[in-house]
Amino acid sequence: xxxxxxxxxxxxxxxxxxxxxxxxxxxxxxxxxxxxxxxxxxxxxxxxxxxxxxxxxxxxxxxxxxxxxxxxxxxxxxxxxxxxxxxxxxxxxx
Amino acid sequence: xxxxxxxxxxxxxxxxxxxxxxxxxxxxxxxxxxxxxxxxxxxxxxxxxxxxxxxxxxxxxxxxxxxxxxxxxxxxxxxxxxxxxxxxxxxxxxxxxxxxxxxxxxxxxxxxxxxxxxxxxxxxxxxxxxxxxxxxxxxxxxxxxxxxxxxxxxxxxxxxxxxxxxxxxxxxxxxxxxxxxxxxxxxxxxxxxxxxxxxxxxxxxxxxxxxxxxxxxxxxxxxxxxxxxxxxxxxxxxxxxxxxxxxxxxxxxxxxxxxxxxxxxxxxxxxxxxxxxxxxxxxxxxxxxxxxxxxxxxxxxxxxxxxxxxxxxxxxxxxxxxxxxxxxxxxxxxxxxxxxxxxxxxxxxxxxxxxxxxxxxxxxxxxxxxxxxxxxxxxxxxxxxxxxxxxxxxxxxxxxxxxxxxxxxxxxxxxxxxxxxxxxxxxxxxxxxx
Numbered sequence: 001x002x003x004x005x006x007x008x009x010x011x012x013x014x015x016x017x018x019x020x021x022x023x024x025x026x027x028x029x030x031x032x033x034x035x036x037x038x039x040x041x042x043x044x045x046x047x048x049x050x051x052x053x054x055x056x057x058x059x060x061x062x063x064x065x066x067x068x069x070x071x072x073x074x075x076x077x078x079x080x081x082x083x084x085x086x087x088x089x090x091x092x093x094x
Numbered sequence: 095x096x097x098x099x100x101x102x103x104x105x106x107x108x109x110x111x112x113x114x115x116x117x118x119x120x121x122x123x124x125x126x127x128x129x130x131x132x133x134x135x136x137x138x139x140x141x142x143x144x145x146x147x148x149x150x151x152x153x154x155x156x157x158x159x160x161x162x163x164x165x166x167x168x169x170x171x172x173x174x175x176x177x178x179x180x181x182x183x184x185x186x187x188x189x190x191x192x193x194x195x196x197x198x199x200x201x202x203x204x205x206x207x208x209x210x211x212x213x214x215x216x217x218x219x220x221x222x223x224x225x226x227x228x229x230x231x232x233x234x235x236x237x238x239x240x241x242x243x244x245x246x247x248x249x250x251x252x253x254x255x256x257x258x259x260x261x262x263x264x265x266x267x268x269x270x271x272x273x274x275x276x277x278x279x280x281x282x283x284x285x286x287x288x289x290x291x292x293x294x295x296x297x298x299x300x301x302x303x304x305x306x307x308x309x310x311x312x313x314x315x316x317x318x319x320x321x322x323x324x325x326x327x328x329x330x331x332x333x334x335x336x337x338x339x340x341x342x343x344x345x346x347x348x349x350x351x352x353x354x355x356x357x358x359x360x361x362x363x364x365x366x367x368x369x370x371x372x373x374x375x376x377x378x379x380x381x382x383x384x385x386x387x388x389x390x391x392x393x394x395x396x397x398x399x400x401x402x403x404x405x406x407x408x409x410x411x412x413x414x415x416x417x418x419x420x421x422x423x424x425x426x427x428x429x430x431x432x433x434x435x436x437x438x439x440x441x442x443x444x445x446x447x448x449x450x451x452x453x454x455x456x457x458x459x460x461x462x463x464x465x466x467x468x469x470x471x472x473x474x475x476x477x478x479x480x481x482x483x484x485x486x487x488x489x490x491x492x493x494x495x496x497x498x499x500x501x502x503x504x505x506x507x508x509x510x511x512x513x514x515x516x517x518x519x520x521x522x523x524x525x526x527x528x
Contacts, residue, residue, distance in 0.1 A: 086223030
């Protein structure tokens with residue numbers, strides 16, 4: 001089963017503002033690209049992060065708030081904050 | 095509630111630790127606020143799904159009659175896998191479990207809601223859909239919390255932080271002073287796969303209300319430190335896999351790809367056949383253990399549960415440590431409240447209580463394990479392979495005398511892992527687990 005189909009099963013309450021910011025795309029381009037190959041584009045279980053050749057895009061609407069990017073970004077270059085109260089993913093089973 | 099109101103205690107996070115702390119304090123007559131960022135308790139909370147009865151019974155002795163338990167575990171299985179085989183080991187008991195089941199499965203969105211409702215019944219005031227954005231510190235003492243709501247400042251004599259892994263608030267309180275390293279956190283993904291209860295009972299050979307756990311080690315984690323699991327719920331299975339963040343970063347294996355591979359394993363697939371995926375979940379698990387724990391208390395503040403790294407990964411325990419720590423944090427605050435002193439010195443008994451309980455004893459016992467798993471993921475490939483090879487050879491009846499078989503097995507093993515390395519591995523494994 002594709003990840004997109006799985007994410008489609010989830011209940012989200014979407015906020016208009018993103019809770020994720022990439023601090024410095026230059027780090028993604030140079031240091032992380034050379035040393036690590038931008039692991040956020042693979043380890044994120046909800047495919048939030050993608051690299052378009054110039055910058056990292058964060059599709060925050062997909063985020064399931066697992067918090068793995070807080071340790072998984074080798075340069076602590078992802079500014080991930082808790083979504084505002086009541087927003088974000090809402091697990092029905094858990 | 096008006097802004098600026100002052101309480102005896104504020105608890106941040108309505109998971110097992112937070113609800114245990116709030117329940118304990120409210121029951122003793124303290125005024126308690128329990129703040130939860132999800133729209134309801136459990137909306138954000140994920141675990142594999144096995145919970146333990148004793149620590150819950152310490153709080154609510156009659157829980158078995160009312161808690162949303164999925165199935166009581168009567169059998170635990172361990173599968174040591176290669177890509178197409180497994181050596182299996184297990185324990186099943188027909189002994190009655192009495193009033194307090196040892197282990198049972200839960201779905202956290204349902205369980206956490208129930209547990210928080212018990213804290214409410216005891217008198218705690220639950221505020222859902224509310225994020226605590228900052229701590230209010232006065233003269234070096236934590237004096238309250240700043241929520242994301244307008245005029246959302248709340249004050250209390252003590253604040254108990256149960257805000258989960260990667261606790262922002264433990265950092266703000268100065269209890270967590272360094273970044274958590276990638277080998278101190280695992281990432282787990284799982285699916286809820288629905289199946290009719292009768293099918294689950296037949297497939298797993300258990301009766302109504304009874305359940306099975308299966309942990310799978312070896313090839314299923316693709317050379318990463320971790321394991322996969324299958325747990326039975328009433329009318330669904332929790333199927334998941336987790337591995338260290340450091341290994342996900344290095345291997346570039348995707349969590350969903352890893353889970354899909356587990357589901358396609360020839361021994362797993364038949365157990366899931368005909369099931370419908372109902373939900374997909376992911377969460378980080380604090381696996382750093384004793385050596386990665388933050389300071390556990392400060393002036394007017396305590397930390398419990400995942401926020402304090404209270405997970406015993408080897409034994410699949412976490413929520414029980416959280417509940418016990420939450421209860422002990424609550425008891426500490428109750429005493430401090432009666433003394434009228436919630437200073438650092440007064441809250442120091444929290445650590446002592448944890449030291450005397452299984453929580454810190456177990457975490458200390460395995461304090462070197464996280465580093466070992468991080469450094470030797472290859473062992474989870476090599477040894478399951480060797481065990482399967484040996485058993486497969488012994489069970490293959492092909493006319494070769496058994497002594498020759500033993501020689502052949504030994505030769506095959508030492509070719510893959512020389513004797514001195516076998517001894518070294520055994521010694522290191524003993525050292526981190528004794």
